[in-house]
Amino acid sequence: MRARTSITASYGLTGLLTAVWTATLPTIDAHLQLGPARLGTVLTALAAGALAAMVATGWLAGRGTAPSLRPALPATALALAATGAAPTLPVLVVAATLLGASTGLLNVLLNLRAGALERALARPVMAALHGTWGIGAVAGGLATVGALGAGVPAPVFVLGAATVVGAVGAALPDGPIAAPPITAVPPRAGLVVVLGLLGAAAFVAEGAAIDWAGVHAARVLGAAPALAAVASTVFFAAMTVLRLSGAAVRTRLGAARTLRLGGLTAAAGHGIVLLAGLPPDLPLRLGVAALGWVLAGAGLALVWPTVAGAVGAASRSAGHLAAVTTISYAGGLLGPAAMGIVAGRAGLAAALLLPTALALLLAAAAPAAVTALTTPERTPR
Structure with missing residues (x-):
């Protein structure tokens, strides 16, 4: 199916752009001498731009007038190139806002297309598509590590990666997907x-x-920028492996057990990362942190595909999936920015307590919420 090829490629290119952004953050941080608090400001600008774009795109999707996917990738690539070339903090904030806006638009459109594709194929493909995103992320992370390790200036590398992704993205076809109508009871607003x-x-x-693994490795564990990029790369790798086998895992365990086990594994992974700052030997500390990020990536891999797939299968309106996507991505963008504020006051190790607690919350609450999607609402007699 031509639509699946285009959507799959779009996910992979989006993952590559994300990895280039995150893997070069330690270099940008060091070059502009930002520190956790000012880096948190940059991430807040990224979140604000993304949130505004997602709300607008979700509103348009609910009205059946969502924009085309085709220009979203080139716009995101252009914004990424601007962040890599930013000479000062104010310029970086503006570039990050544009990057957030284009990324927000791209993410909502991709999830809507993926939901429609699942219905058209009548089988779960959301996890595999996000696995393709992970393949792109791993490729982008490894390319960044190699380029920075070889002495390529970060702005030059970012510009090259953005140019390639933008050109390929502009050439991808985009069009409607013939998905069958949904007959299930639509989910309640609450x-x-x-x-x-x-x-x-x-x-x-x-x-x-995504935003803090490399910074944690550089600032807390003392790793060099090229080596610090390994932290986010192993996270992406673990997430990719689990997502590519996601359909089999979800079929065997069911949605509720998949979410519960994923939340517990992710909490354990974040906890291990917190412990990585205790051993005095750098290689050991970095190895412990890498193990923690592997477990965190494996645990979180199927959470969002399972939630999004369940909503897409149960809702007759694209607006429902767009709303869940907007709320979810907004939290994901604002959370790391808030972590920057906490890190600036109490240290990055203290800030990492937040994702650990949230992973435990997922293990406790997500299974029941997804199960409720298939439970018809009782009407009073």
Whole structure:
């Protein structure tokens, strides 16, 4: 199916762009001498731009007028190039806002397309699509590690990666997907909000790795920038492996058990990362942290695909999935920014307590919420 090829490629390119952004954050941090608090300001600008774009895109989707996916990838690539070339903090804040807006638009459109594709194929593919995102992320992370390790200036590398992704993204076709109508009882508004909040908890825990794993390795563990990028890369790798086998895991365990086990594994992974700062030997500390990020990535891998797939299968309106996506991604964007504020006052290790607690919340609450999607609402007699 041509639509699946295009959507799959879009997910992979989006993952690559995300990894380039996160893997170069330690270099940007060092070059502009930002520190946790000012880096938190940059991430707040990123979150604000993304939230505004997601709300607007969700509103348009609810009215059946969602924009085309085709220009979203080139716009995101262009914004990423601007962040890499930013010479000062104010310029970086503006570039991060644009990057957030284009990323927010891209993420909502991709999830809507993935939900429609699942219905068209009549089988779960959401996890595999996000697995393709992970493949792109791992490729982007490894490419960044190699380029920075070889002495390529970060702005030059970011510009090159953005140019390639933008050109490929502009050439991908985009069009409607012939998905069958949904006959299930649509989810109640309160349940949509709850699922969105649980998705937000998952994205906060995931964002802790995406935005802070490399910074944690550099600032807390003392790793060099090229080596610090390994932290987020192993997280992406573990997440990718689990997502590519996600359909089999969900079929064997069921949605509720998948979410419970995933939340507990992610909490254990974040806890191990917290312990990584205790041993005095750098290689050992970095190895312990890498193990923690592997477990966190494996635990979180199927949380969002399971939630999004359940909502997409149960809702007749694209607006419901768009609303859950917006709430979820908003939490994922605002959470790491809030972690920057906490890190600036109490240290990055203290900030990592937040994703650990949220992973435990997912294990406790997400299974019941997803199960409720298939439970018809009782009407009073």
